[in-house]
Amino acid sequence: MLEFPAPGLFITGANGCGKTNLLEAVAYLSSGKSIRLKPDSELVRFGQEFFRLSGEVEYSGSRHTIEVACDTNHIKTISIDSVQIDRLSELYRGFKTVYSAPGDVEIVTGSPGERRRFFDLAIAQHDVTYLDYLRRYRQVLKQRNQLLKERFNRAEKEAWDNSFVEATLPVIEKRLSYLDEFRPVLREYYRDISGEKEELQVEYKFEIPTSSGEKFQESYLKAITTSEDREREQCRTLFGPHLADWDFLLDGKRVRSFASQGQNRSIAIALRLVQAEMVKRSTGESPVLMLDDVLAELDASRRSNILNMLHGQHQVLIAAPDIGDYRDFNLPVLNLTDKPERGSVL
Numbered sequence: 001m002l003e004f005p006a007p008g009l010f011i012t013g014a015n016g017c018g019k020t021n022l023l024e025a026v027a028y029l030s031s032g033k034s035i036r037l038k039p040d041s042e043l044v045r046f047g048q049e050f051f052r053l054s055g056e057v058e059y060s061g062s063r064h065t066i067e068v069a070c071d072t073n074h075i076k077t078i079s080i081d082s083v084q085i086d087r088l089s090e091l092y093r094g095f096k097t098v099y100s101a102p103g104d105v106e107i108v109t110g111s112p113g114e115r116r117r118f119f120d121l122a123i124a125q126h127d128v129t130y131l132d133y134l135r136r137y138r139q140v141l142k143q144r145n146q147l148l149k150e151r152f153n154r155a156e157k158e159a160w161d162n163s164f165v166e167a168t169l170p171v172i173e174k175r176l177s178y179l180d181e182f183r184p185v186l187r188e189y190y191r192d193i194s195g196e197k198e199e200l201q202v203e204y205k206f207e208i209p210t211s212s213g214e215k216f217q218e219s220y221l222k223a224i225t226t227s228e229d230r231e232r233e234q235c236r237t238l239f240g241p242h243l244a245d246w247d248f249l250l251d252g253k254r255v256r257s258f259a260s261q262g263q264n265r266s267i268a269i270a271l272r273l274v275q276a277e278m279v280k281r282s283t284g285e286s287p288v289l290m291l292d293d294v295l296a297e298l299d300a301s302r303r304s305n306i307l308n309m310l311h312g313q314h315q316v317l318i319a320a321p322d323i324g325d326y327r328d329f330n331l332p333v334l335n336l337t338d339k340p341e342r343g344s345v346l
Contacts, residue, residue, distance in 0.1 A: 005332050008289075008316035012323055013336035019319035022336070023099060023290045026317065029055045029066045030097040030288075031121075032078055032088040040070040057095040059285055066095060089124075089131040096125055096279050096287035100272035100294050107271060108264045109256055112245035119246065122275045123178045126282045133170040134241075140167040141237055149235045157228075164237070165220045171241045178278075179204050185277055190270045193305050200267060201249040208239060266302055269294055273306075276314055289314040295325045 002022075011019050020036075027035045034043060044051050050071035056063055070076040078085050080094065106114045123130045144160045183202055190200035208216070208223050220239070224231075227238050248255040248267060255267065272289075279287045289310070295303045307329050310316055318326055323333065 002334075004315065004317065006315060007312075008314075008318070008331050010323060010326060010329070010331040010333045011317060011319040011336065012321065012333060015321060017336040019336060020101075020292055023292055023317060023319055025053055026055070026288060027097045027099050027290065028053055028068060029057065030091060030095045032068060032076075032091050035099045035101075040074060040076060041072050043070070044072055059094045059096070064094060066091070089128055092124055092128045092131065096283070096285075097290060098125075098272055098276040098279065098287050099290045099292065100269055101292040102265075102294055102297075104268035104272060104294070105264050108248060108259070108267045112243070115246045116242075116244060118271065118275075119175065119178070122182075122278065123174055125275070125287070126178060126278045127174065130171075130174045133167075133174060137167040137171050137241060140164050141240060141242055145236050148231050148237070161221060161224050164224070164240070165217055168220065168240055169217065172244075175204060175241070175244070181281070182274060182278060186270060186274045189273050189277070189309070190267065192309055193266050193270055193302055194263075195301060195305060198263070199251050200270070201252075203247045203249065205245045205247060262298060262302070265294070265297055269306060273309065280314075286314040288317060290317045291319070293320040296320070 011022060013019055024035050034040070050069060052067070052069040054065065054067045056065050058064070064081050067079045067082075068076070078088075078091065080090070085091070104118075107118045120130075120134060124134070140160070140163050144164050147157065147160055179202070186202060187200055190198065208220050223239055231238050248259075250259055250263060250267075255264065259267070276287050276289050279285075295306065298306075303325055307326065310329070316329075316331070318329070318331065320326065
Protein backbone atom coordinates (compact mmCIF):
# COMPACT_ATOMS: atom_id res chain seq x y z
CA MET A 1 0.00 0.00 0.00
CA LEU A 2 1.00 3.66 -0.23
CA GLU A 3 1.25 5.73 2.91
CA PHE A 4 0.97 9.48 2.50
CA PRO A 5 3.06 11.61 4.89
CA ALA A 6 1.13 14.10 7.02
CA PRO A 7 2.42 17.24 5.20
CA GLY A 8 1.68 15.67 1.84
CA LEU A 9 3.48 14.24 -1.16
CA PHE A 10 4.89 15.36 -4.47
CA ILE A 11 3.90 12.84 -7.15
CA THR A 12 5.97 13.02 -10.29
CA GLY A 13 6.78 10.94 -13.35
CA ALA A 14 6.34 10.83 -17.09
CA ASN A 15 3.01 11.61 -18.71
CA GLY A 16 0.71 8.59 -18.63
CA CYS A 17 2.36 6.93 -15.64
CA GLY A 18 -0.72 7.26 -13.41
CA LYS A 19 -0.34 10.51 -11.46
CA THR A 20 -3.92 11.65 -12.01
CA ASN A 21 -5.22 8.10 -11.48
CA LEU A 22 -3.64 8.08 -8.02
CA LEU A 23 -5.27 11.41 -7.12
CA GLU A 24 -8.58 10.18 -8.49
CA ALA A 25 -8.41 7.08 -6.30
CA VAL A 26 -7.94 9.25 -3.20
CA ALA A 27 -10.77 11.58 -4.20
CA TYR A 28 -13.09 8.66 -4.99
CA LEU A 29 -12.87 7.53 -1.37
CA SER A 30 -14.36 10.85 -0.26
CA SER A 31 -17.17 11.18 -2.79
CA GLY A 32 -17.88 7.79 -4.36
CA LYS A 33 -17.59 9.37 -7.81
CA SER A 34 -14.97 10.08 -10.45
CA ILE A 35 -13.42 13.54 -10.18
CA ARG A 36 -13.31 13.53 -13.98
CA LEU A 37 -17.05 12.74 -14.18
CA LYS A 38 -16.40 9.39 -15.83
CA PRO A 39 -18.96 6.58 -15.50
CA ASP A 40 -17.85 3.91 -13.03
CA SER A 41 -17.73 1.33 -15.83
CA GLU A 42 -14.94 3.32 -17.51
CA LEU A 43 -12.83 3.12 -14.35
CA VAL A 44 -12.57 -0.66 -14.57
CA ARG A 45 -9.24 -1.72 -16.07
CA PHE A 46 -9.56 -3.16 -19.57
CA GLY A 47 -10.08 -6.91 -19.43
CA GLN A 48 -11.17 -6.87 -15.78
CA GLU A 49 -14.68 -7.27 -14.35
CA PHE A 50 -14.50 -4.80 -11.44
CA PHE A 51 -12.36 -2.32 -9.55
CA ARG A 52 -11.80 -2.08 -5.81
CA LEU A 53 -10.38 0.73 -3.71
CA SER A 54 -9.43 0.58 -0.06
CA GLY A 55 -7.97 3.34 2.05
CA GLU A 56 -7.29 4.08 5.69
CA VAL A 57 -8.11 7.71 6.45
CA GLU A 58 -8.21 9.87 9.55
CA TYR A 59 -10.99 12.22 10.57
CA SER A 60 -12.91 13.10 13.74
CA GLY A 61 -9.88 12.11 15.79
CA SER A 62 -9.74 8.47 14.70
CA ARG A 63 -8.84 6.24 11.77
CA HIS A 64 -11.41 4.72 9.46
CA THR A 65 -11.26 2.29 6.57
CA ILE A 66 -13.22 3.15 3.43
CA GLU A 67 -13.73 0.50 0.76
CA VAL A 68 -15.38 0.88 -2.64
CA ALA A 69 -16.03 -1.79 -5.26
CA CYS A 70 -17.83 -1.53 -8.59
CA ASP A 71 -18.24 -3.92 -11.49
CA THR A 72 -18.98 -3.47 -15.18
CA ASN A 73 -22.71 -3.92 -14.48
CA HIS A 74 -22.65 -0.67 -12.44
CA ILE A 75 -23.20 -2.54 -9.16
CA LYS A 76 -21.33 -0.53 -6.53
CA THR A 77 -20.81 -1.11 -2.83
CA ILE A 78 -19.27 1.34 -0.36
CA SER A 79 -18.41 0.56 3.22
CA ILE A 80 -16.97 2.50 6.14
CA ASP A 81 -15.28 0.38 8.78
CA SER A 82 -16.81 -2.73 7.17
CA VAL A 83 -20.36 -1.32 7.42
CA GLN A 84 -22.00 -0.87 4.02
CA ILE A 85 -23.59 2.53 3.44
CA ASP A 86 -26.67 3.25 1.35
CA ARG A 87 -26.14 6.91 0.46
CA LEU A 88 -23.14 8.81 -0.86
CA SER A 89 -23.99 11.60 1.55
CA GLU A 90 -22.64 9.40 4.35
CA LEU A 91 -19.18 9.72 2.77
CA TYR A 92 -19.44 13.51 2.84
CA ARG A 93 -19.78 13.46 6.62
CA GLY A 94 -16.25 12.14 7.10
CA PHE A 95 -13.23 12.09 4.83
CA LYS A 96 -12.98 15.17 2.61
CA THR A 97 -10.79 16.05 -0.36
CA VAL A 98 -10.50 19.02 -2.71
CA TYR A 99 -9.13 18.42 -6.21
CA SER A 100 -7.70 21.19 -8.39
CA ALA A 101 -6.92 20.56 -12.06
CA PRO A 102 -6.25 22.66 -15.18
CA GLY A 103 -9.79 21.89 -16.35
CA ASP A 104 -11.13 23.94 -13.41
CA VAL A 105 -10.77 27.03 -15.60
CA GLU A 106 -14.14 25.92 -17.03
CA ILE A 107 -15.70 26.87 -13.69
CA VAL A 108 -14.75 30.44 -14.52
CA THR A 109 -15.14 30.57 -18.31
CA GLY A 110 -17.45 27.66 -19.11
CA SER A 111 -21.18 27.04 -18.97
CA PRO A 112 -23.38 27.74 -15.90
CA GLY A 113 -23.49 23.98 -15.32
CA GLU A 114 -19.79 24.01 -14.46
CA ARG A 115 -20.35 26.62 -11.77
CA ARG A 116 -23.42 24.83 -10.40
CA ARG A 117 -21.41 21.62 -10.16
CA PHE A 118 -18.60 23.39 -8.29
CA PHE A 119 -20.82 25.19 -5.80
CA ASP A 120 -23.11 22.21 -5.20
CA LEU A 121 -20.11 20.05 -4.24
CA ALA A 122 -18.51 22.79 -2.16
CA ILE A 123 -21.72 23.50 -0.25
CA ALA A 124 -22.34 19.79 0.36
CA GLN A 125 -18.86 19.43 1.86
CA HIS A 126 -19.49 22.45 4.04
CA ASP A 127 -23.02 21.43 5.08
CA VAL A 128 -24.04 17.85 4.29
CA THR A 129 -27.76 18.61 4.82
CA TYR A 130 -27.60 20.50 1.51
CA LEU A 131 -27.46 17.15 -0.31
CA ASP A 132 -30.86 16.16 1.07
CA TYR A 133 -32.40 19.47 -0.03
CA LEU A 134 -30.80 19.19 -3.45
CA ARG A 135 -31.94 15.59 -3.87
CA ARG A 136 -35.51 16.54 -2.96
CA TYR A 137 -35.44 19.48 -5.37
CA ARG A 138 -34.24 17.31 -8.25
CA GLN A 139 -36.93 14.72 -7.58
CA VAL A 140 -39.69 17.34 -7.64
CA LEU A 141 -38.17 19.02 -10.70
CA LYS A 142 -38.11 15.70 -12.60
CA GLN A 143 -41.74 14.98 -11.73
CA ARG A 144 -42.88 18.51 -12.57
CA ASN A 145 -41.10 18.36 -15.95
CA GLN A 146 -42.84 15.07 -16.65
CA LEU A 147 -46.20 16.71 -15.82
CA LEU A 148 -45.51 19.51 -18.30
CA LYS A 149 -45.10 16.92 -21.05
CA GLU A 150 -48.57 15.49 -20.41
CA ARG A 151 -52.18 16.67 -20.19
CA PHE A 152 -52.93 17.85 -16.67
CA ASN A 153 -55.72 19.48 -14.73
CA ARG A 154 -55.45 22.75 -12.82
CA ALA A 155 -55.46 21.20 -9.32
CA GLU A 156 -52.66 18.81 -10.25
CA LYS A 157 -50.56 21.63 -11.70
CA GLU A 158 -51.05 23.85 -8.65
CA ALA A 159 -50.08 21.03 -6.31
CA TRP A 160 -46.80 20.44 -8.15
CA ASP A 161 -46.14 24.18 -8.36
CA ASN A 162 -46.41 24.44 -4.57
CA SER A 163 -44.21 21.39 -4.05
CA PHE A 164 -41.65 22.83 -6.45
CA VAL A 165 -41.47 26.17 -4.65
CA GLU A 166 -41.22 24.44 -1.27
CA ALA A 167 -38.31 22.34 -2.56
CA THR A 168 -36.66 25.38 -4.16
CA LEU A 169 -36.47 27.71 -1.19
CA PRO A 170 -34.08 25.73 1.08
CA VAL A 171 -31.68 25.14 -1.83
CA ILE A 172 -31.49 28.87 -2.55
CA GLU A 173 -31.19 29.69 1.16
CA LYS A 174 -28.26 27.28 1.56
CA ARG A 175 -26.55 28.72 -1.52
CA LEU A 176 -26.92 32.29 -0.28
CA SER A 177 -25.78 31.41 3.23
CA TYR A 178 -22.68 29.68 1.87
CA LEU A 179 -21.92 32.57 -0.45
CA ASP A 180 -22.06 35.03 2.45
CA GLU A 181 -19.14 33.15 4.05
CA PHE A 182 -17.40 32.24 0.79
CA ARG A 183 -17.30 35.72 -0.74
CA PRO A 184 -14.94 37.50 1.73
CA VAL A 185 -12.56 34.53 1.85
CA LEU A 186 -12.39 34.45 -1.95
CA ARG A 187 -11.67 38.17 -2.04
CA GLU A 188 -8.87 37.75 0.50
CA TYR A 189 -7.32 34.71 -1.17
CA TYR A 190 -7.36 36.20 -4.63
CA ARG A 191 -5.77 39.41 -3.39
CA ASP A 192 -2.95 37.29 -1.94
CA ILE A 193 -2.51 35.36 -5.21
CA SER A 194 -2.47 38.53 -7.33
CA GLY A 195 -0.14 40.36 -4.97
CA GLU A 196 -2.99 42.65 -3.85
CA LYS A 197 -3.27 44.01 -7.39
CA GLU A 198 -6.81 42.86 -8.18
CA GLU A 199 -10.18 42.64 -6.43
CA LEU A 200 -12.39 39.59 -7.09
CA GLN A 201 -16.12 39.44 -6.34
CA VAL A 202 -18.73 36.73 -6.90
CA GLU A 203 -22.50 37.19 -7.15
CA TYR A 204 -25.33 34.67 -7.26
CA LYS A 205 -27.74 35.36 -10.11
CA PHE A 206 -31.34 35.10 -8.90
CA GLU A 207 -33.83 33.48 -11.21
CA ILE A 208 -36.81 35.42 -9.84
CA PRO A 209 -36.81 39.16 -9.02
CA THR A 210 -38.69 39.99 -5.84
CA SER A 211 -40.35 43.39 -5.75
CA SER A 212 -40.31 45.53 -2.65
CA GLY A 213 -42.45 44.11 0.13
CA GLU A 214 -43.29 40.92 -1.77
CA LYS A 215 -42.40 37.57 -0.27
CA PHE A 216 -40.07 35.40 -2.29
CA GLN A 217 -42.46 32.44 -2.34
CA GLU A 218 -45.28 34.58 -3.69
CA SER A 219 -42.98 36.05 -6.33
CA TYR A 220 -41.89 32.58 -7.40
CA LEU A 221 -45.46 31.30 -7.73
CA LYS A 222 -46.41 34.39 -9.72
CA ALA A 223 -43.49 33.87 -12.13
CA ILE A 224 -44.42 30.21 -12.60
CA THR A 225 -48.02 31.13 -13.35
CA THR A 226 -46.98 33.81 -15.81
CA SER A 227 -44.64 31.43 -17.65
CA GLU A 228 -47.05 28.51 -17.86
CA ASP A 229 -47.61 28.78 -21.61
CA ARG A 230 -43.87 28.84 -22.31
CA GLU A 231 -43.23 25.94 -19.94
CA ARG A 232 -45.92 23.84 -21.60
CA GLU A 233 -44.51 24.67 -25.02
CA GLN A 234 -40.96 23.71 -24.00
CA CYS A 235 -42.06 20.84 -21.70
CA ARG A 236 -39.70 21.90 -18.94
CA THR A 237 -39.41 24.10 -15.85
CA LEU A 238 -37.98 27.50 -16.77
CA PHE A 239 -37.15 28.74 -13.25
CA GLY A 240 -35.17 27.26 -10.40
CA PRO A 241 -31.74 26.42 -8.96
CA HIS A 242 -31.10 24.00 -11.85
CA LEU A 243 -30.72 27.09 -14.09
CA ALA A 244 -28.88 29.36 -11.64
CA ASP A 245 -25.50 30.93 -12.30
CA TRP A 246 -22.74 32.84 -10.53
CA ASP A 247 -20.93 35.90 -11.90
CA PHE A 248 -17.26 36.58 -11.16
CA LEU A 249 -16.22 40.22 -11.27
CA LEU A 250 -12.60 41.35 -11.38
CA ASP A 251 -12.19 45.00 -10.40
CA GLY A 252 -15.88 45.38 -11.19
CA LYS A 253 -15.71 43.86 -14.70
CA ARG A 254 -17.22 40.51 -15.72
CA VAL A 255 -14.43 37.95 -15.74
CA ARG A 256 -15.80 36.02 -18.72
CA SER A 257 -15.57 39.15 -20.85
CA PHE A 258 -12.33 40.77 -19.75
CA ALA A 259 -10.02 38.41 -17.81
CA SER A 260 -6.76 37.08 -19.23
CA GLN A 261 -5.88 33.39 -19.32
CA GLY A 262 -3.57 33.81 -16.33
CA GLN A 263 -6.28 35.58 -14.36
CA ASN A 264 -8.83 32.87 -15.19
CA ARG A 265 -6.44 30.16 -14.00
CA SER A 266 -5.64 32.12 -10.84
CA ILE A 267 -9.35 32.45 -10.07
CA ALA A 268 -9.91 28.72 -10.63
CA ILE A 269 -7.15 27.86 -8.16
CA ALA A 270 -8.44 30.44 -5.67
CA LEU A 271 -11.89 28.81 -5.81
CA ARG A 272 -10.43 25.44 -4.82
CA LEU A 273 -8.34 26.94 -2.03
CA VAL A 274 -11.42 28.67 -0.63
CA GLN A 275 -13.42 25.44 -0.96
CA ALA A 276 -10.79 23.74 1.19
CA GLU A 277 -10.75 26.60 3.71
CA MET A 278 -14.54 26.49 4.03
CA VAL A 279 -14.39 22.76 4.81
CA LYS A 280 -11.79 23.48 7.47
CA ARG A 281 -13.96 26.19 9.03
CA SER A 282 -17.10 24.07 9.13
CA THR A 283 -15.54 20.82 10.38
CA GLY A 284 -12.43 21.96 12.22
CA GLU A 285 -10.39 19.59 10.05
CA SER A 286 -8.40 20.23 6.90
CA PRO A 287 -9.34 18.29 3.77
CA VAL A 288 -6.71 16.63 1.63
CA LEU A 289 -5.87 19.21 -1.05
CA MET A 290 -4.78 17.79 -4.41
CA LEU A 291 -3.13 19.93 -7.10
CA ASP A 292 -2.90 18.20 -10.47
CA ASP A 293 -0.24 20.24 -12.31
CA VAL A 294 -2.18 23.50 -11.96
CA LEU A 295 0.67 26.00 -11.63
CA ALA A 296 2.53 25.38 -14.88
CA GLU A 297 0.97 28.25 -16.85
CA LEU A 298 1.13 30.89 -14.10
CA ASP A 299 3.86 33.49 -13.79
CA ALA A 300 6.53 33.02 -11.15
CA SER A 301 5.03 35.60 -8.78
CA ARG A 302 1.59 33.95 -8.67
CA ARG A 303 3.11 30.47 -8.32
CA SER A 304 5.16 31.65 -5.37
CA ASN A 305 2.19 33.37 -3.74
CA ILE A 306 0.04 30.23 -4.02
CA LEU A 307 2.72 27.94 -2.60
CA ASN A 308 3.29 30.33 0.31
CA MET A 309 -0.45 30.20 1.07
CA LEU A 310 -0.37 26.40 1.24
CA HIS A 311 2.40 25.96 3.80
CA GLY A 312 1.07 24.11 6.84
CA GLN A 313 -2.58 24.54 5.89
CA HIS A 314 -3.52 21.10 4.51
CA GLN A 315 -2.16 17.70 3.63
CA VAL A 316 -1.17 18.53 0.03
CA LEU A 317 -0.77 16.03 -2.81
CA ILE A 318 0.86 17.65 -5.84
CA ALA A 319 1.10 15.85 -9.19
CA ALA A 320 3.30 17.19 -12.00
CA PRO A 321 5.74 15.82 -14.59
CA ASP A 322 8.69 17.40 -12.81
CA ILE A 323 9.41 19.12 -9.53
CA GLY A 324 10.60 22.41 -11.03
CA ASP A 325 7.69 24.73 -10.13
CA TYR A 326 7.43 23.20 -6.65
CA ARG A 327 11.11 22.82 -5.73
CA ASP A 328 10.85 25.04 -2.65
CA PHE A 329 7.72 23.39 -1.25
CA ASN A 330 9.79 20.71 0.52
CA LEU A 331 7.58 17.61 0.25
CA PRO A 332 8.63 13.96 0.02
CA VAL A 333 8.73 12.78 -3.60
CA LEU A 334 7.10 9.74 -5.19
CA ASN A 335 8.32 9.10 -8.73
CA LEU A 336 5.80 6.82 -10.44
CA THR A 337 8.14 6.29 -13.36
CA ASP A 338 10.20 4.19 -10.96
CA LYS A 339 7.14 1.88 -10.61
CA PRO A 340 7.24 1.08 -6.88
CA GLU A 341 6.36 -2.53 -6.22
CA ARG A 342 2.90 -3.49 -5.05
CA GLY A 343 2.77 -3.33 -1.28
CA SER A 344 5.57 -0.77 -0.93
CA VAL A 345 5.16 1.87 1.78
CA LEU A 346 6.47 5.40 1.50
